[in-house]
Amino acid sequence: METNDKGRQVAASPETQGKDTTFSTTAKVFELLKSGKEFTAWELNHIVFFNDSRQRIAMLRKAGYPIVDRLLPDRRKLYRLPSNWEQIMNDAKLNKPKDLFYDAD
Secondary structure, eight states: OEEOTTSOEEOOOTTTSOTTOHHHHHHHHHHHHHTTOOEEHHHHHHHHTOSOHHHHHHHHHHTTOOOEEEEOTTSOEEEEOOTTHHHHHHHTTOOOOHHHHSOOO
């Protein structure tokens, strides 16, 4: 939060907020993968307007999300979340990490 000239707190303007913060790009990549479609890293970069969506995929995998990939003949990878990803996480007794998408309680 920023303060105005009278000392009141106001929301930061979009220009002062980082549009490519870790939270926003990770959440956008996650939402796209939740759709069930397959994406290359290049496609994710162009949709999310970020330079390295593979880093966000690595963060999600480290947090326990079962993102799978498939290598294409031209050496690109297609990334996706299986349709039963929530069940996979429950079976593995992993909880969704709140710190990636939500404020700490």
